[in-house]
Amino acid sequence: xxxxxxxxxxxxxxxxxxxxxxxxxxLGLRTALVEKAQLGGVCLNWGCIPTKALLRSxxxxxxxGSAGSFGIEVGPARPDLKAIVKRSRDVAAQLHRGxxxxxxxHRVQVFNxxxxxxxxxxxxxxxEQGELSLNAPHIILATGARARVLPGMEPDxxxxxxxxxxxxxDSVPKRLVIIGGGAIGIEFASFYHALGAQVSVVEMAERIxxxxxxxxxxxxxxxxxxxxxxxxxxxALQGSKVEQGAVQLRxxxxxxxxxxxxxxxxxxxxxxxxxxxxxxxTGVKVQHTHVLVDEFCRTGEPGVYAIGDLAGAxxxxxxxxxxxxxCVEKIAGQNPHPLAPRSVPACTYSHPQVASVGYTEAQAxxxxxxxxxxxFPFAANGKAIAMGATEGFVKVVFDADSGELLGAHMxxxxxxxxxxxxxxxxxxxxxxxxxxxxxxxxxTMSEAMHEAVLAAYxxxxxC
Amino acid sequence: xxxxxxxxxxSANATHAAIQNWTLKEGDTISAGDCIAEIETEKxxxxxxxxxxxxxxxxxxxxxxxxxxxAPIGVLFARGETDVDIAALLxxxxxxAAANEPVVDDAPVLxxxxxxxxxxxxxxxxxxxxxxxxxLAAAKGLDLASLKGSGPNGRIVKRDxxxxxxxxxxxxxxxxxxxxxxxxxxSSMRKTIxxxxxxxxxxxxxxxxxxxxxxxxxxxxREQVNRTAARKISINDFIVKAAAVAxxxxxxMNVTWTETALRRYHQADVCVAVSTESGLITPVVRNADSKAxxxxxxxxxxxxxxxxxxxxxxxxxxxxxxxxxxxxxxxVEQFSAIINPxxxxxxxxxxTQQKPVVExxxxxxxxxLRCTLSVDHRAVDGALAAQxxxxxxxxxxxxxxxxx
Numbered sequence: 001x002x003x004x005x006x007x008x009x010x011x012x013x014x015x016x017x018x019x020x021x022x023x024x025x026x027l028g029l030r031t032a033l034v035e036k037a038q039l040g041g042v043c044l045n046w047g048c049i050p051t052k053a054l055l056r057s058x059x060x061x062x063x064x065g066s067a068g069s070f071g072i073e074v075g076p077a078r079p080d081l082k083a084i085v086k087r088s089r090d091v092a093a094q095l096h097r098g099x100x101x102x103x104x105x106h107r108v109q110v111f112n113x114x115x116x117x118x119x120x121x122x123x124x125x126x127x128e129q130g131e132l133s134l135n136a137p138h139i140i141l142a143t144g145a146r147a148r149v150l151p152g153m154e155p156d157x158x159x160x161x162x163x164x165x166x167x168x169x170d171s172v173p174k175r176l177v178i179i180g181g182g183a184i185g186i187e188f189a190s191f192y193h194a195l196g197a198q199v200s201v202v203e204m205a206e207r208i209x210x211x212x213x214x215x216x217x218x219x220x221x222x223x224x225x226x227x228x229x230x231x232x233x234x235x236a237l238q239g240s241k242v243e244q245g246a247v248q249l250r251x252x253x254x255x256x257x258x259x260x261x262x263x264x265x266x267x268x269x270x271x272x273x274x275x276x277x278x279x280x281x282t283g284v285k286v287q288h289t290h291v292l293v294d295e296f297c298r299t300g301e302p303g304v305y306a307i308g309d310l311a312g313a314x315x316x317x318x319x320x321x322x323x324x325x326x327c328v329e330k331i332a333g334q335n336p337h338p339l340a341p342r343s344v345p346a347c348t349y350s351h352p353q354v355a356s357v358g359y360t361e362a363q364a365x366x367x368x369x370x371x372x373x374x375x376f377p378f379a380a381n382g383k384a385i386a387m388g389a390t391e392g393f394v395k396v397v398f399d400a401d402s403g404e405l406l407g408a409h410m411x412x413x414x415x416x417x418x419x420x421x422x423x424x425x426x427x428x429x430x431x432x433x434x435x436x437x438x439x440x441x442x443x444t445m446s447e448a449m450h451e452a453v454l455a456a457y458x459x460x461x462x463c
Numbered sequence: 464x465x466x467x468x469x470x471x472x473x474s475a476n477a478t479h480a481a482i483q484n485w486t487l488k489e490g491d492t493i494s495a496g497d498c499i500a501e502i503e504t505e506k507x508x509x510x511x512x513x514x515x516x517x518x519x520x521x522x523x524x525x526x527x528x529x530x531x532x533x534a535p536i537g538v539l540f541a542r543g544e545t546d547v548d549i550a551a552l553l554x555x556x557x558x559x560a561a562a563n564e565p566v567v568d569d570a571p572v573l574x575x576x577x578x579x580x581x582x583x584x585x586x587x588x589x590x591x592x593x594x595x596x597x598x599l600a601a602a603k604g605l606d607l608a609s610l611k612g613s614g615p616n617g618r619i620v621k622r623d624x625x626x627x628x629x630x631x632x633x634x635x636x637x638x639x640x641x642x643x644x645x646x647x648x649x650s651s652m653r654k655t656i657x658x659x660x661x662x663x664x665x666x667x668x669x670x671x672x673x674x675x676x677x678x679x680x681x682x683x684x685r686e687q688v689n690r691t692a693a694r695k696i697s698i699n700d701f702i703v704k705a706a707a708v709a710x711x712x713x714x715x716m717n718v719t720w721t722e723t724a725l726r727r728y729h730q731a732d733v734c735v736a737v738s739t740e741s742g743l744i745t746p747v748v749r750n751a752d753s754k755a756x757x758x759x760x761x762x763x764x765x766x767x768x769x770x771x772x773x774x775x776x777x778x779x780x781x782x783x784x785x786x787x788x789x790x791x792x793x794x795v796e797q798f799s800a801i802i803n804p805x806x807x808x809x810x811x812x813x814x815t816q817q818k819p820v821v822e823x824x825x826x827x828x829x830x831x832l833r834c835t836l837s838v839d840h841r842a843v844d845g846a847l848a849a850q851x852x853x854x855x856x857x858x859x860x861x862x863x864x865x866x867x
Contacts, residue, residue, distance in 0.1 A: 337613070402602065404595050404621070429593030429621055 006032045006136040008331065009123055011115045011277070014041020016308030016320030017142035018099050018108075023325050025106040027332040032134055033108050034115040034125050039099040041144055043317040045092050050167050051187055053088035055349050058194035062351065069388060079195050085168055117278035121303055124278075137303050138331045141291065142320065143273040145309035150179065152240060153266050159247050161265045163188070172197050173263035177249055179237065180267035181208035183348040186220070188265055190350040193229050200230040200259055202251065207233055209348060213360040213409040215375075215395060220411060223352055223391060232257070240264070272310045295338035297327035305331070319344050342407075345423045347416040352391045355419035358407030358426055361397050370400040372432070374456025376448045378412045380463045383443035389413035394452040396422070403431030408449075418446050432457060465520060465547040468537040470530050471502070471511065481529040482536060485522055492542065493517045499537075503721075518542055521549055527781050528588075592619035599624045603631075604648040652742045663804045667720075668840040671799045674852050676859040678815050678830040684862050692757060698832075699735070699789050700760040701865075702812055705858040706787060707731035707751035708865045709851055716851040719784050719805045720842040732783035734803065735763055737770040744770045745803055747783045756866070787812060797833040807842040810855075811835040832859070 008024045010017045013035035024031040038045045057079065064077040103110050111134070113127020123134045147162040149155070155162040166188050172195045178185045181203030193199045201208060201224075207217040208224075208231060221231055234254035241248050249259040272289040283300035285292040291306035293299055299306050305327050308320030322339055329336040348354040364371055377393045378384035392412025399406055408422035425435060432453055440450040454460045470480055483503035493499060498510040499519060520540035524530050538549055590607045592600070596619045600607050603624065610627055612619035649657070681701055689695050710717040710731040717728045731752040734745035746766035748759055769775050786803045791814035800811040813833045820829035834855075838848045858865045 402595060402599055429595035431594045431598055434594050 003122075003133040003135055004032070006030045006109070006134060008032075008138040008140065008328070009034065009115075009134055009136040010140045010142055011123065012041065012142035012144055012308075012310075013039040013099065013110070014142060014144050014308065014320065015043045015317035016144070016310075016324045017041065017140070018102065019321040020140050020142060020307065020324035020328050021108040022102060022106045023328040024332070025108055027328065027334075029138075029328075029332065031106075031108045032111060032136070033103065034111045034113060034123065034134070036112070036114045036127070038096055039103065039110070040092075040096045042146075043320075044095045044099065046164055046167060048317055049095055050088040050092045051163075051191070052349060053091040054084060054167070054191050055187060055351075057084040057087065058191050058351070061194055066388070079172075081169065081172060081195065084195075088167065114276065116276060117282060117304065138305065139303060140297075140305045140307060140324070140327060141277060141299075141310055142307050142324070143277065143310050144320075145270040145272045145289075145315060147266065148269045148271050150237070150266050150268060153179070153264060155266070159242055159261075159263060161263055163265075163267060166192075166265050173261075174198060175246075175260055175262045176200070176265060177202060177247070177259050177261035177263075178265045178267055180269065181205070181210070181231070181233065182267065182269070183209065183346070183350075183354075185265070185267035186224070186348055186350040188267065189224065189229055193224075193227060194351070198228075198230075200232060200261075202232045202235050202237065202249070202259070204236055204253075205233065206254075209354060211346070212348075212354060212356055213395060213407070214362060215393075216354055216356065216409050216411050219392065220348075220350065220352065220354060223411075224350075227351075232259075270309065270315055272312070274310065296330040296336070297323050298330075314341070314344055314346060316344060316346060343423065343426050345419045347419065349416060352411050353413065353415050354409075354411055355415040356407065356409045357419055357423050358405070359397055360407060360409065361395070364397050364399075364406045369406065371406070372398040372400045372456040374398075374452045374454065374460070376451040376455050376460060376463055378445060378448055381443075381445055381448045381451075383445050383447070384412070386443065387413070387445070389445065394448045396449075396452045396456055398432055398453075398456050403433060405430065405432070405435070408452075410449075413445070418449060421446065421449055464541055465544060465549075465552060466517075466539045467535040467552055468499070468511075468539050470524075470532050470534050470536050471509075472532045479529045479531055482524055482526045484526045485519075487519045489519055489522055491519045493519055493539070513539075516542060518544070520544075520547060528777055590619065591617065593621065595621050596624050599628075603628050605631075606648065606651055608651050650741055652744075656742045659804055660801050663802050667802050667804065669802060669837050670840050670845060670848075672836045672838065672845075672848055672852050673797070674834050674836070674856050676832045676834065676856050677820070678832050678859070681859055681862045682815070682830055688756070694757055694760050694764075696756045696760050698791070698815065699787070699812070700756050700763065701859070701862060702787055702789065702810070702834075703733050703735060703748055703751050703759050703763065704754070704756055705855055705862075705865050706785060706810060707733050707748075707754075708858055709855040710785060711752045712854050713847070713851040715847055716808065716843060717784050718807050718842050720807060720839055721805070725842060728784050731785070734780070734783045734786040734806070735767070736786060736788040736800075736803070737767045739771045739773070741773065744775065744780055745783075745786055746770050746775055746780050749783075784808075786810070791815065791832075797835060799835045800837050802837050802839055807839040808848070809837045811837065 007029035008031050010020045010033045013033055017033060018039060021031050021033045061077055061079055064074055067074045111125050113125040115123045115125045118124040121135055121137050123139060125132050125134060153160045155165055157165050163184055172192060176192050176197045177200045178189050179202050181201045185201055186208060189199045189201050208221050209217045225231060232251055232255050235251040236253050238250035238252040247261040247264050249261060251257050274286050274289055274291060279286060284304055285300050290312040291299055291310050293306050293311045297305045297307050297311060307323040307327050309315045326336045326339060342358045345355060345357040361373055375393055375395045379390040384390045395409040397407040405422065405426050410419060435453045440447050451460050451462060455463060481503050483501040485500045486498050487493065493513045495513055495515050497513045499513050500511045502509045502511055517539040519537060521538040524536040530536060535553060538552065540547055591612060592607050599621060605624060605627055607619060610619050610623050613623050614620035685696055717731060719726045730750050732747050732749045733751045734747045736743055736745050748762055751759055766779060784806055786806050786809040788800045788809055789812040790798060791812055795813050796816060797813045798811050800809045802809050815830050815832045817828055818831045820827055836848060836852055
């Protein structure tokens with residue numbers, strides 16, 4: 001068995017792992033990356049990107065459906081599920097190849113196989129080509145997470161799906177019940193509803209998108225219900241059985257109905273991939289399937305680090321990538337700043353879209369802050385009216401004492417592309433004064449972002 | 464190899480110093496021992512001599528600007544050297560300064576700690592701080608210049624202000640609630656004023672001369688002038704003009720004291736003390752003797768306005784040999800002022816008052832202005848100061864003399 005030496009080894013090739021490898025290489029470290037499945041990880045192959053491709057098809061379908069309101073006459077549009085799924089897979093494949101290219105460009109040596117810690121500074125990799133031993137003083141674990149499996153609802157590709165099966169359906173289920181009203185559940189609800197499924201969402205919390213601002217949750221819930229999606233919030237799952245080709249789901253809580261489903265999609269959280277990593281007997285501590293780390297992603301074992309989903313919430317690709325950079329820069333002796341959790345934006349690509357950063361109004365209030373809150377509806381924005389995109393609003397939360405932008409919350413068309421403005425503002429620590437002085441282009445939907453800030457200080461111009 | 468030229472500690476315990484002037488210009492060849500620049504502290508003027516042969520590659524600090532001792536003031540190139548990355552050189556200097564901080568790390572570190580640049584740009588004096596940090600610091604009464612920035616390139620951010628505020632709160636005594644006063648932390652301007660005035664009163668031997676000027680002719684002339692003038696001329700404008708003309712007529716008075724030499728000025732640059740919210744500042748009216756009253760009036764008004772906005776450039780309040788401080792508008796009859804270093808004298812001006820005067824043995828009512836001259840005895844002796852004051856009084860009492 002040969003042993004190869006590196007300065008740094010990354011385990012896992014997702015948006016945490018491959019970014020860590022690139023940054024390490026940029027900083028002159030001899031870097032290796034071990035991936036047991038596909039470079040790009042869940043994000044690129046089975047998550048963020050392929051779902052966006054599917055949702056784009058749903059958008060196009062929806063737009064064609066409303067063509068008449070724009071003065072365009074078209075015949076009835078018919079989705080071709082096979083072609084929609086193929087496009088989604090092609091997009092993922094293209095990006096997968098892109099990551100492989102990036103690894104070559106940055107001279108990161110990629111090993112295919114499963115890695116586990118094998119004593120200090122050592123990894124054992126077992127793959128198709130047999131076993132080999134890799135050695136490095138710094139090992140970053142970025143093995144990500146997977147969907148939580150509910151007992152009795154193990155994904156079988158037939159009646160029970162995880163996001164994996166939901167991304168490559170053979171047909172659109174007639175009755176789809178989604179367990180979990182978080183970002184993943186609501187995105188799939190939007191997609192399958194657009195394709196004609198009768199969609200129901202079951203959420204234990206009292207509202208869908210429970211981590212978002214109350215007003216955002218309420219607005220999205222209203223929009224989904226208006227479109228014909230059924231929401232069962234405040235409901236626990238009492239039991240399920242398959243009878244005559246359909247799943248019976250008994251609910252308990254706000255509703256005690258029994259739901260009938262052809263397919264149940266379980267989107268009820270994720271668990272960290274902590275198994276088979278050789279963590280036993282090391283200083284690495286695991287809690288609730290996640291590895292405990294400090295602000296620079298260091299575990300309890302010297303020289304072993306964990307980033308991304310493996311290291312806990314929020315389970316977002318951009319959080320993983322950011323931690324990757326922090327972790328590697330710290331290893332390289334630079335002086336990075338710890339991740340600021342309240343500056344990590346979150347996006348849900350449902351219809352309507354949701355984007356947010358920082359404190360919700362309720363969080364800010366319970367933190368004891370005095371607030372200035374401003375809200376501006378897209379219905380009062382010229383561009384939104386012209387685009388036929390008046391759904392939603394922009395809401396901002398300021399600290400009344402310091403003028404700090406505590407949080408921003410948006411619902412509406414392409415708000416996921418706009419939240420970055422507030423993210424940068426938060427990052428630069430601008431106060432309301434700089435935002436008020438900023439000039440936003442007219443006519444754009446982003447003007448609503450300016451107006452919301454003005455509204456917080458009782459000087460909105462168009463509302 | 465290019466090297467940074469640093470501000471030397473020209474006098475013991477001096478924390479800051481200013482280049483008085485660069486004797487060479489960028490691109491000039493230097494031989495060891497050549498004087499590169501003259502450095503002025505409040506106590507001394509010192510020649511900065513080259514330690515080795517070099518070329519003055521780049522001047523980083525313009526004359527007159529005070530910088531911290533040890534701050535880079537220029538870049539010396541080796542002879543024949545071109546294409547020097549000055550930014551890299553400065554960044555490296557920043558890294559060396561930061562390297563003294565302790566590094567606490569468990570895992571082995573592969574490279575030296577990255578540079579942390581200072582939050583204050585040594586060239587412009589600009590403090591890099593986020594808007595939120597500025598506002599929080601202002602609310603907490605913290606001086607940004609006293610904070611260390613931990614953001615990108617040493618930018619002061621919220622956490623830096625909060626860290627200091629928390630430390631201050633911990634350090635504060637717990638019984639303050641019973642104390643009946645507010646503590647207003649010193650601004651850097653306040654600190655500078657305090658330091659300079661203590662230094663002046665403690666190290667400059669002051670003596671004082673008092674004089675009364677009869678103001679009837681000047682008041683009459685002023686009324687005549689103002690009847691047609693677009694801009695009203697104030698009594699203070701006349702005083703600035705009279706002081707400047709007197710400085711030209713008694714050039715031995717137009718001096719400042721330095722450790723090595725008495726510096727005698729060729730032009731009469733008169734500073735006018737302006738009170739602002741944050742403190743006292745003395746914008747300078749250059750060549751005031753040869754300026755028309757209307758010009759002086761306009762310039763003083765303009766400088767004072769910008770002084771109150773805190774928008775004076777250093778060259779607008781540095782230099783000169785003489786200060787005028789006028790409290791007449793508050794009804795003060797007479798006071799004596801502390802010399803504004805490095806000036807050799809300051810004239811304290813009171814209010815014009817109706818007073819009994821004896822004229823040709825008769826008691827009459829006269830308009831009288833009392834002025835008190837504070838003089839640096841190291842630079843000017845009593846008789847000389849008295850001679851200057853007599854000329855000044857003469858100009859004030861026969862104001863046409865200063866207009867001709």
